[in-house]
Amino acid sequence: MAEKIPSWPKVTIRLYDDHNAEVKIAGRSHPVNHHDPRQAAIQLVSERAAQLGRAVKATAVESDGASWPLIIHPDGQVDALEPDSGRGGGSSSGQKPIWPIVVAMVVGCVLVIGTVVFVAVIKPNLHKKPTSTASPLLPSLPAPQVTPDEFPPGNVPPGFTTHAGWTVDIAKDTHPAIKPDGTEVAILTADGKVAVFDSNGKVLWQDQVPKDAESPVYTTIDGKLVLAIATPDTLIYWAGGGAEPKKVGLPDEAKVQFFGKSPLIVLSGTGGAMVMSGGTLKAVPNQRRLSTILLAEGDRALMAQYHGPLFWSAPDKPLQTVTPQKPGGAISDKPQQVLSASPDYALALWQTKDPEKVIPAVHSTASGKVVAVCRPTSASDAEAWAWVPDPNRRIAAWGECLINLSTPLIATIENFSPLSITGSLIYGTIAGQMYAVTPGKPQHPLNPAPVRPWGIAGNHAIIVYNSVLYALNPAAR
Numbered sequence: 001m002a003e004k005i006p007s008w009p010k011v012t013i014r015l016y017d018d019h020n021a022e023v024k025i026a027g028r029s030h031p032v033n034h035h036d037p038r039q040a041a042i043q044l045v046s047e048r049a050a051q052l053g054r055a056v057k058a059t060a061v062e063s064d065g066a067s068w069p070l071i072i073h074p075d076g077q078v079d080a081l082e083p084d085s086g087r088g089g090g091s092s093s094g095q096k097p098i099w100p101i102v103v104a105m106v107v108g109c110v111l112v113i114g115t116v117v118f119v120a121v122i123k124p125n126l127h128k129k130p131t132s133t134a135s136p137l138l139p140s141l142p143a144p145q146v147t148p149d150e151f152p153p154g155n156v157p158p159g160f161t162t163h164a165g166w167t168v169d170i171a172k173d174t175h176p177a178i179k180p181d182g183t184e185v186a187i188l189t190a191d192g193k194v195a196v197f198d199s200n201g202k203v204l205w206q207d208q209v210p211k212d213a214e215s216p217v218y219t220t221i222d223g224k225l226v227l228a229i230a231t232p233d234t235l236i237y238w239a240g241g242g243a244e245p246k247k248v249g250l251p252d253e254a255k256v257q258f259f260g261k262s263p264l265i266v267l268s269g270t271g272g273a274m275v276m277s278g279g280t281l282k283a284v285p286n287q288r289r290l291s292t293i294l295l296a297e298g299d300r301a302l303m304a305q306y307h308g309p310l311f312w313s314a315p316d317k318p319l320q321t322v323t324p325q326k327p328g329g330a331i332s333d334k335p336q337q338v339l340s341a342s343p344d345y346a347l348a349l350w351q352t353k354d355p356e357k358v359i360p361a362v363h364s365t366a367s368g369k370v371v372a373v374c375r376p377t378s379a380s381d382a383e384a385w386a387w388v389p390d391p392n393r394r395i396a397a398w399g400e401c402l403i404n405l406s407t408p409l410i411a412t413i414e415n416f417s418p419l420s421i422t423g424s425l426i427y428g429t430i431a432g433q434m435y436a437v438t439p440g441k442p443q444h445p446l447n448p449a450p451v452r453p454w455g456i457a458g459n460h461a462i463i464v465y466n467s468v469l470y471a472l473n474p475a476a477r
Contacts, residue, residue, distance in 0.1 A: 005071060009048070011058035013041045026252060028233040033208050034244075035136070042076060048249045050074035051281055057081075137242045141206045144168050144189050146197070151463070151470050157450045158425065158436055160461045164470040166201030172467050177216040177227065178455035180391060184240075185457045186216040186227050187469060194229060196240070199458025201471060205242040210234070217258045221276045223298065228263060230256035235263060235276075248281060260295030260302065261343045275299050275315070282315040294341040302346075302365055304338040310346055310365060322368045324348050327361045329376070336379070341365060342389045347398065349383070352376055360385070360398060372408045374401035388418040388426070391455075395439055397426045402439040411439045422453045422461070 009026035016022070021037035023030040023044050034040035041060075049056045055073045062068075069081040149167045156162055170176065171188040178185055186196045188209065194216055195206045213229045213236075221228070221237055228237040235248045235256055250256070253268035265274040265281060274281040277299035284293060284301040288311060291303045300314035310322040326333055330350035336358060339347040346365050349358040357376040364371055374382075377400070385399025396403045397418035402411040416437070418428040425436045427446075434449035453461040453472075460471035 005055055005057055007057060009056065011045055011048075011056055011072075013038075013045065013058055013060045015041075015061065015063050017063060025233070025249065028252075030234060030247075030249070031208075031210055033139075035139075042072060042078060044247060044249065045072045046074055046076045047247070047280070051249065051251065136244045138205055138207050138244055141193060141208070143203045143206070144191075144193075144195055146201045146203070149470070151451075151465065151472060153451070153465065155448045155450045156472055157422065157453050157461055157463070158444065158446070159475055160453075160472040161475050163473050165460055165473050166197075166471045168195075168197070168201070168469050170464065170467055170469050174215040175464060176454055176462055176469055177218050178457050178462055179218050180225070182455070182457050185462055185469070185471070186218070188213060188215060188229075190467070194227070194238075196227065199460060199471075205238075205240070207238065207245060209236070219258055220262045220298065222279065228258075230263075235265070246279060248276070248279075250281075257295070259342065260297050262296040262298055264293065264296035264301060266293070273301055275301055277315055284313050285315060286311075286313050286319045288319075294346075295343070297343070302341055304341070304346065306337060307334045308338050308348065310338070310341075310363075310368065312365075322365060324361075324363045324368045325370050326350070327359055327370050327373045329359055329373075330361075335361075337383075339383065340387060342387065344393060345371060345389065345396075347387055349379060358382055360401060362396070362398070362403065371405065372396075372401075372403045372410060374398060374403075374410060375412055386418055388421055388428075390421045395421060395424065395426065397421070397428065402426060402437065404439040409440050413437065413443065420452050423456055427452050 012024045014022045015037060019033060019037060021032040021041050023032060023041050025048055030044055032040045045058055049072055055071050058070045058072050060068045060070055071079040071081060146166050146168050149164050151162045151164055154162050169190050171190050174188045176185050176187045183199055184196055189195050192209060192211060193206050194209050196204045198204055209229060210231045212231050216227055216229050218225060219228050224239060226237040226239055233250050235250060236245050238245045250265060251267060255266045257264045257266055263276060267273060273284045273293045275284055275296045287303060288305060291305045293301050293303045295302050300312050303311045303313060308324050312320040324335055327350055329352055331353055332351050335348035336351045337349045344365055346363045348361055348363060350361055352359055356378060358379045359376050360374040360382045361370055362372040387398050389396040393405055396405055400412050400414055400416050415430050416428050418426055420427045424438050427436055434446040436444045436446055451463045451465055453463050455462050459474045463470050
């Protein structure tokens with residue numbers, strides 16, 4: 001059997017102590033910090049085996065240097081290989097490998113102890129009300145220093161004071177994530193942890209993360225809101241409440257995008273992508289010729305051809321076609337160009353009778369219906385417009401076109417370039433001057449330009465300055 005298993009990818013599991021290990025897959029390191037590092041390492045390798053659809057060979061190295069050749073299957077089964085004594089492996093001393101023995105012991109103990117457990121424990125409690133068992137919890141870690149402070153530059157966003165109810169240092173060149181309902185703030189700390197706070201600065205939970213972890217993101221996986229981070233080779237996500245994370249190995253050189261409601265794993269060089277489904281990665285099927293995969297929502301991906309239509313593709317499900325609705329004033333039944341998409345919305349340009357003008361339209365990705373229509377403009381201008389949607393889908397800005405998505409009310413501000421949205425305010429610039437605007441209401445010039453908030457947590461504006469997070473208090477009304 002072993003001869004039939006390819007030697008690629010090369011997998012090494014190195015145990016350091018009772019809680020720490022390292023898994024190397026094809027040269028990429030995956031640090032492991034777990035109360036049972038053997039179990040966690042085997043799970044990590046079995047997940048990669050599941051992606052490949054076959055068992056993989058691995059070498060397990062104990063902390064004393066003893067090494068054991070193994071076969072790890074997608075279901076977590078571990079088989080021992082006969083070691084080559086000429087290599088000077090750990091088995092040359094006559095010891096038996098502990099890795100397959102651990103697995104065998106679990107099976108053996110189930111058979112031997114099963115009867116005892118039934119007689120002594122299960123049978124007497126057959127008629128008792130069952131109780132739920134909690135998931136393994138994260139280890140306790142030293143909390144970061146959280147203190148109130150003053151925001152030194154003083155250029156705060158409208159409606160907030162220079163006093164921060166709480167502050168905390170964050171890792172350089174990272175940014176916080178704010179839970180959509182504003183109840184949590186997640187950061188990467190300078191000492192290599194992900195830390196989650198409530199809106200008042202209380203630490204809810206922490207965990208160690210790899211050094212190459214990217215900024216945290218709140219996203220949806222398998223129908224549940226989770227906190228996720230990506231590294232060059234792993235997607236890690238936490239359900240919250242202090243529960244241990246789940247880790248999913250990524251294909252070589254894959255990139256994780258969070259443009260949609262769920263993570264999209266874009267494969268290198270192939271134009272293909274993968275989505276999360278049932279805790280594992282699955283390839284996006286049925287990609288149409290000359291189409292671009294735009295984003296993910298649950299276990300399905302949105303793709304579009306240049307002139308439309310849109311397609312929703314999910315593993316083991318038929319391809320769903322969504323045709324963008326023709327807006328008033330357009331002369332063709334197909335868009336001139338589908339530009340991009342964000343959660344729930346796709347952007348398209350439509351031809352008009354004037355060859356110099358196009359109609360920018362926002363469409364529902366569920367039905368293709370027109371959500372908003374901006375005034376005709378030149379195609380080159382519209383293609384350069386930035387699309388900035390409110391995460392809660394209440395307002396949006398598409399270049400000069402400001403949209404109240406609940407009305408929808410359309411307002412146009414010439415030469416406006418949107419930057420971000422916080423609450424009901426759209427931050428952007430006109431001729432280099434910063435403004436805060438709301439669709440249909442007067443413009444507010446901001447001088448000096450404030451540090452724009454990442455979001456609102458509770459009643460605090462969350463801003464970052466010099467690798468310090470400030471939770472600014474609201475101004476008195």
